[in-house]
Amino acid sequence: MPTKKTTRKTASQKPAPKTATTPGKAPISTAEIKESILSHLEKTLARDTNTATKRDWWIATSKAVQDRILSRYIDTMxxxxxxxxxxVYYLSLEYLMGRLFRNNIFNAGVFDQVSEALGELGLDIDELAAEENDMGLGNGGLGRLAxxxxxxLATLDLPAIGYGIHYEFGLFKQEFENGYQVERPDNWEKFGNPWEIMRPEYMQTVNLYGRVENRVDEKGDFKPVWVDTRSINGVPFDIPICGYGTKTVNFLRLWESKASEEFDFQVFNEGGYVEAVHDKAVGETVSKVLYPNDATESGKELRLVQQYFFVCCSLQDIMRRFLKKESDWSEFPSKVAIQLNDTHPAVATAELMRILVDEQGMPWDEAWGITRKTFAYTNHTLLPEALEKxxxxxxERVLPRHLQIIYEINRRFLEEEVEAMWPGDSGxxxxLSIIEEGEPKMIRMAYLSVVASHAVNGVAALHTQLLRDYLFNSFDNLYPGKFQNKTNGITPRRWLLACNPELAKLVxxxxxxxxxxxxxxxxxxxxFAEDPDFQKEYLAVKHTKKEQLAAFIEKNMGITVNPSALFDTQVKRLHEYKRQHLNLLHILTLYHRILHNPDYDMVPRVFVFAAKAAPGYYLAKNIIRAINKVGEKINNDPRVKDRIKVAFLPNYGVTLAEKIIPAADLSEQISTAGKEASGTGNMKFALNGALTIGTLDGANVEIGEEVGDDNIFIFGxxxxxxxxxxxxxxxxWDYYNSNAELKAVLDWLQSDAFTPGxxxxxxxxxxxxxxxxxxxxxxxDYAAYIEAQEKVDAAFRDRERWAKMAILNTARVGKFSSDRTIREYADEIWDLPSVPVK
Structure with a gap:
């Protein structure tokens, strides 16, 4: 709470007003921002400076910034x-947005003004930022990429709208109990969100279930009609997306499910309270949680309903916007480009066909031509088991008419296109069939996406080549030129400017x-890579970020770590192919060496983990517990003499990543070669001066090409x-029996040494x-990994060499800006020109 002294500075005490130079607008001063914050405090929140909580100040400040963003949004629209x-309309089931407070302030061009205004009010901008919850709209790399x-898109002045689901609960909040992962509800929006705007006037209705019957139309032809459906409503919430250094503001539209009927009033009056709200509860379940567990049939059904719900709402919204200006459906692909972010929104292809054929009465071939020109598909996985089916x-139960349409798409595809390429080849x-034979038959959504799109892209050069050579080889032969690469990128506004202001200032x-x-x-x-003075400044910034992370670890986990140690980090989704367990074997190897040689010479290391395992992925959860219990043993063993510390930070998300990544010395990107599509964490770490230890997998290949072989540790x-x-x-077993250290640590792990009794x-x-x-x-890969880690140890001892390597990582990763990636999408897939807003 600010004191009267800090809120009533005299004119002589105030610094000269700071102004922002937002494109197309008169400069905004610190005084104007301060006045806006105080106005929202009083008129939006009914608070004064004496009663306001930090959360009130955060909301008031957010609203003051949002005022500037919305003015630009109205101009943009x-x-x-x-x-x-x-x-371009970007369809994604995930958007891992994190907190918007600092990012929006930077992108709106008012960071200095807001910071100074808050300072005059006796407030700290970082403390207010901590009041915001991470948006529970995503899980991993796919959502963060979106x-x-x-x-x-906004920064490059490209007209774009993102579409997704307004989840009430995120994936889950992760806690650890006795080393186990425990999942708690992530009610991220329990007390509202100052950045979003509800748009009930654009509510859409979604039909589900029912059956298809053939009716005779006025020309005497049979026409399939979807009848006896159940409906739910989709209410949109808009989140403005502010470009950096430009006036463009696009938006993300998220759909929240609502029952078509609130409740049965008569049943309620008769005392059937639960029964009266049953349909309302069922309808609102659709947007309740991100990724419901699909281990059960009901879970699978809910996931399918979720996917159709959001693409149905989105397509209706897209068509509403199109029909405001156009009446000729042949113009639809010239105004609309739709990108499928993975296969989650793939059913949109069948939905567009249903609308055009059933509702608009369009001939099949014409509708199919429009559909193919409209859609493009991004593949994000090389794991066959991860391809959605x-x-x-x-x-048939949930979307009976869409099943018919997919069967017809498949029939024509096989009889016309596949037959023309491989005559008489039933194999x-x-x-290539979209329908996979078996018990039961399965719909291969990746195949549907490939067939129904005019472009398919991978997300790293190696990934795209492997798609063409293995996963979709016959499709690549059938459709020359359809497959192309778009190496992923990250936004430097969040992943350096906002999360690492000390390094940003130095740069x-x-x-x-x-x-x-x-x-x-x-x-x-x-x-400046070999400039001793710059090296010292660069390493000083890194040490500052390590001190900040060390303080966070001690406060939240009770583990004391040395900021001068090598911070060895692996933060990402927990999955076997990402091989957190290989990292664990290295930790055990070092521990084993220390216990057998008390004077073992090694650079002290702090191993930092953060990862969530899917609730039904029991082996991944076993790996989490193993890391936690091994870490607990090591952290409390005086024989280690603090040469090793292990900290597994719970509840990994964007905000936690923003603390870890700037502090990292070493970035673990150790997936089995050929399994990681791209990765974007590897790019964030390199941008912030962490050196990569990794396999030649995903975007590691291209990072190595950019930073140089001498500035990365490749193994395996x-x-x-x-x-x-x-x-x-x-x-x-051949490796186990021939490598004494590997055998020792695996035997050790399966004993009760880390879990007594x-x-x-x-x-x-x-x-x-x-x-x-x-x-x-x-x-x-174990032996090669251990050898590479020994090279890391040697390099870290030479501080001048390490500083040079780290500086060159920051200097040479400009390619991995998401601006470059999006420009390639716009030019080579979407044919989307920039539209500057004056």
């Missing part, structure tokens, strides 16, 4: 509507102020080696490696 622009893309019986038809002092929008300008830092099998090893009959606690983890074939080749 005015230009887009007047010019009837072509737009958020970065929205930022870049739906059982035909489930699809090729079976291979600006050397290369100027334009780098957040033109990341290639970081190249200018190369000239390459894709060709992995394939060859599997083909020759890989046996993990609980023998075999980590047997599932060890069995996955030794008895179940080691599917991700942990044993095969």
């Amino acid at each position: 005015g230009v887009h509507n007047e010019e009837n622009v072509r737009r 958020a970065c893309f929205l930022d870049s 739906w059982s035909v019986p489930l699809f 090729k038809k079976s291979e 600006t002092g050397k290369v100027g102020e334009d780098w957040p929008k033109h990341l290639d300008e970081l190249k200018g830092l190369e000239a 099998l390459e894709v060709e080696d992995v394939e060859s090893l599997r083909a020759s009959g890989y046996n993990p 609980e023998s075999g606690a980590f047997q599932p983890l060890v069995d996955s490696i030794l008895k179940n074939g080691d599917p991700f080749l942990v044993c095969a």
Whole structure:
């Protein structure tokens, strides 16, 4: 709470007014921002400066910033509507937005003014930022990529609207109990969100279930009609997306499900309170939680309903906007580009066909031509088991008309396109069929996405090549030129400017102020990579960020860590292919060496983990517990002498990443070669001066090409080696029996040394490696990984060498701006020109 002294400074005490230079607007002063904050405090929140809580101040400040953003938003929409622009519509089931407070202040161009205004009010901008919950709209890299893309679309003046679901609960809040992951509800919006705007006037109705009957139309032809459906409503919430250094403000539209009937008033009056609100509860379940557990049939059904719900609402909204200016459906692809972010929104292709054929009476071929010109598809996985499939019986129950349409798409595809390419080849038809034969039959949504789109892209050069060579090889032969690469990127506004202001200031002092929008300008830092004074400044910034993270770890986990140690970090979704368990084996190896040689010489390390495991992924949860229990043992063993510390930080999300990434010395990107599509965490770490230890997988390949072989630690099998090893009959026992350290740590892990009285606690983890074939080749890469870590140790001891390597990582990753990625999408897939807003 500010004191009267801090809120009543005299004119002589005040610094000269700070002004922002927002494009197209008169400069905004610190005094104006301060007045706006105080006005919202009083008139929006009914508070005065003596009674306001920090949360009140956060909301009031957010509203003051939002005022500036909304003014630009109205101008942007005015230009887009007047010019009837072509737009891209980005469909994604996830948007891992994090907190918007600092990012919006930076992008609105008023950071200095807001910071100074709050200072005059006796408030700290970082303390207010901590009042905001991370938006519970995403899970991992796919959702964070979508958020970065929205930022870049606005920054590049590209007309765009994102569509998703307004989840009431995020994935889950993660806690640890006795080392176990425990999932709690993530009620991220319990007390509202100052950044969003409810738009009930654009509510849409979604039909589900029912059946299809053939009726005779006025011309005597049979026409399928979807009848006896159940309906729910979708109410949109808009979140403005503010571009950096421009006046453009796009928006993200999120759909919240509402029952079509609130409740049965008569039943309620008769005392049937639960029964009266049953339909309301069912209707609102659709947008209740991100990724409901699909281990049950009801969970699978809810996921399918979720996917159709949001694409149905979105397509109706897109068509409403199109029909305001156009009446000729042949113009639809010239005004609308739709990007499918993975297969979650793939049913949109069948929905557009249903609308055009059933509701608009369009001939099939004409509708199919429009559909193919409209959609493009981004693939995000090389794991065949991760390619989404739906059982035909489930699809028939939920979306009977769409099943018919998909069958017809498949029939024409096989009889016309596949037959023309491979005449009489029934094996090729079976291979490429959208419908996979079996009990039950399955709909391959990735195949539907490929067939119904005019462009398909991977998200790293290696990933795209593997898609073409393996996963979609026959499709690539059938559709020459359809597959292309769009290497992922990250927004430097959030992932350096906002999350690491100390490094951002140092960078600006050397290369100027334009780098957040033109990341290639970081190249200018190369000239200072061997400058002793700059190296000292750079390492001092890194030490400051490590001190901040160390304080956070001690406060939240009670673990004391040394900021001068090497901070070795692996933060990402918990999955076997990402191989957090390989990292664990390295920790155990170091621990084992120390216990057998008390004077073992090693650079002290702090191993930082953060990751969530899917609730039904029990082996991943066993890996989490193993890391926690091993860490607990090591952290409390005086024989270690603090040479190793392990901290597994719970509830990983964007805000936690913003604390960890700037502090990291080493970035663990150790997936099995050929399994990671791209990765974006690897880019964030490199931008903030962490060195990568990794396999030649995903975007690691391109990061290595950019930063140079001398500034990255690459180890292990390459894709060709992995394939060859599997083909020759890989046996993990061969490695276990021939490597004494590997054998020792695996035997140790399956004892009760880390869980006294609980023998075999980590047997599932060890069995996955030794008895179940080691599917991700942990044993095969172990020795090379340990050797690479020894090279890391040697490099870290040479502070000048390490500083040079870190500086060159920051200097050379300009390619990995999401602005570059989006410009490639706009030019090569969407044919989308920029529309500057004056």
